[in-house]
Amino acid sequence: MTSREPPDHVGYLIGDVSRMLRTVYDRRVEPLGLTRAQWRVMARISRIEGCTQTELAAELEIEKPTLGKLIERLEEKEWVTRRPDENDARTKRVFLTKRAEPVLAEMFSLADDVLDAAIAGLSRQEADQLNASLLQVKFNLALLLNSEDGVA
Numbered sequence: 001m002t003s004r005e006p007p008d009h010v011g012y013l014i015g016d017v018s019r020m021l022r023t024v025y026d027r028r029v030e031p032l033g034l035t036r037a038q039w040r041v042m043a044r045i046s047r048i049e050g051c052t053q054t055e056l057a058a059e060l061e062i063e064k065p066t067l068g069k070l071i072e073r074l075e076e077k078e079w080v081t082r083r084p085d086e087n088d089a090r091t092k093r094v095f096l097t098k099r100a101e102p103v104l105a106e107m108f109s110l111a112d113d114v115l116d117a118a119i120a121g122l123s124r125q126e127a128d129q130l131n132a133s134l135l136q137v138k139f140n141l142a143l144l145l146n147s148e149d150g151v152a
Helices: 010-032 036-047 053-060 064-076 100-118 124-148
Strands: 080-084 092-096
Touching (some): 010 036, 010 100, 036 064, 036 092, 036 100, 053 092
Antiparallel strands (some): 080 092
8 A cells, every 4th residue: 555544544434434325325215216416416405495506506516507407307206396586586496395205204214224224333422422523523624624715
């Protein structure tokens, strides 16, 4: 290995765990007719429903045309809808439909199952500490990103 960091370095582990969680979850939601990109869009809309397509693209870190195609596919399934902004008809806001509710419920249930399986063998205290530690790491990284953007 040419890298100075061993494969069990925390940075590698976080990346590996993240990738593996997504892969297992992908396999679980595939029978629902969802791709990774689609479930990511639906999950994010559920958090920031009524956002603009531009805001959603930024949140997902994808290009607006790519997001537009994903939303079109989700509209075909009648899981999302775009509505004009009340103050600017040129701007479209994205909403989940009633038909999406059972899909979202199943998505979130499957996510809980995958996470429960992933942390099997950890005590409640260890799982809580893992969560708290990852939240702290996320906070620290957000500070770094903001300071690099000249915000801090």
